[in-house]
């Protein structure tokens with residue numbers, strides 16, 4: 001499913017109107033039909049009293065047409081224009097004139113004069129994708145009154161006050177229970193806090209087809225089952241061919257865990273096996289071999305000389321590099337620990353390993369500040385930072401990363417020619433070619449120690465099985481979230497721990 005910016009949406013509108021030839025008023029009619037149907041369904045067969053808020057742009061034009069449909073179906077509607085309706089232009093003016101001829105009640109907003117208690121629900125058609133900055137008066141007061149009314153609000157296209165591109169909520173912003181977005185999902189609806197303000201969101205098809213978005217070069221997508229299968233060609237449910245053996249499914253090397261942090265390596269390796277790779281070799285500092293033996297019988301432990309410390313800082317990087325030889329992928333980082341000259345240590349693997357790499361946690365901290373000077377790797381490289389690690393990689397505050405996660409991920413991935421997985425609610429995957437994918441699975445119960453180690457193992461496993469970096473990152477993130485959702489439904493979010501995610505795979 002495509003996800004668009006407001007600029008892309010304008011281009012798609014223009015393309016559909018001018019090149020395909022569907023008049024804008026027809027698109028508006030389709031949009032309004034879809035929104036009205038959603039409101040009608042919300043009323044569950046009862047006829048309701050709707051207060052319909054209209055701005056002066058096309059979002060308000062949609063709202064006026066919604067009022068017409070609802071009234072035709074027997075609902076009671078009252079339309080309040082934020083600004084004087086006499087100044088409307090274009091399609092919005094056409095809709096206003098129709099309302100007038102149909103005798104539908106219309107007023108201009110006067111602060112604190114609306115009797116909100118006499119309505120059952122609100123339709124929000126104040127501001128759409130034409131919004132610039134936080135709502136100005138009188139929109140701001142009207143939005144505040146609507147939110148304070150406690151009535152369920154259904155937003156047209158986006159909640160008024162939302163930044164359709166970043167998901168930032170203006171002061172104020174409508175808090176909707178439901179949003180019917182027009183033609184395509186907007187970026188602001190799939191990034192927090194926007195996602196929270198929009199409530200349950202559906203996309204209304206109005207005649208602007210998905211292939212038009214491909215034609216115009218839209219390269220941001222929501223990860224759904226359809227995206228995985230149709231766009232990315234990954235189907236994890238396909239049965240295995242009968243004449244295969246463990247070598248068919250790849251061999252992953254995991255470099256993770258150190259004294260006091262062995263669990264990270266256990267989770268990463270076990271998740272990798274459960275994601276289907278044929279073999280996992282787990283490299284650890286030699287002194288940990290004894291304590292770890294037998295904990296995960298399916299994994300092959302490989303101890304590297306560590307001068308008795310149990311720390312990766314004492315392991316020469318060449319030892320790890322030679323283990324990487326002949327493997328199908330390497331996962332490095334969980335529980336590795338921080339140590340002196342860590343960047344140089346990692347550089348040996350970065351430059352020497354010929355197979356795909358996935359880097360997480362401490363390995364990402366080693367990259368911060370040096371990745372700019374390192375050569376682009378020939379084999380695929382996946383980085384999986386959480387927002388704090390991303391901020392260190394970019395040397396900016398975390399809030400700057402979070403303010404526009406899609407762009408932060410995309411720019412980094414393009415600049416360094418890596419596949420970047422920016423974790424957090426609605427994980428973003430950006431590819432070296434400039435595409436971005438936004439995940440739809442997962443829940444806050446997964447904000448628990450070790451969940452990231454599980455993801456690293458899963459992505460490593462998929463890389464080892466021969467999936468390309470985009471496939472591995474997108475499928476890994478999607479399945480990780482799906483397993484987390486299953487685990488949460490069994491355990492509850494508070495009780496969920498990382499092992500439960502593995503158990504749900």
Ligand SMILES: NC(=O)C1=CN([C@@H]2O[C@H](COP(=O)(O)OP(=O)(O)OC[C@H]3O[C@@H](n4cnc5c(N)ncnc54)[C@H](O)[C@@H]3O)[C@@H](O)[C@H]2O)[C@@H](O)CC1
Pocket residue numbers: 013024027028031055056057058059060061062126127128129130131132133134135136137139156157158182206
């Ligand atoms: N063909 C099309 O263009 C279609 C557009 N549609 C609707 O049209 C909307 C976009 O319409 P518009 O581009 O007219 O824009 P909007 O209706 O989103 O609003 C723009 C108007 O609000 C004003 N405004 C902008 N920022 C403001 C702020 N911070 N405070 C107060 N006022 C502000 C602008 O001066 C402008 O008059 C979409 O969200 C969608 O609902 C749909 O009808 C489908 C077809």
Ligand SMILES: [K+]
Pocket residue numbers: 059124125126127128155156157158159160
């Ligand atoms: K709106």
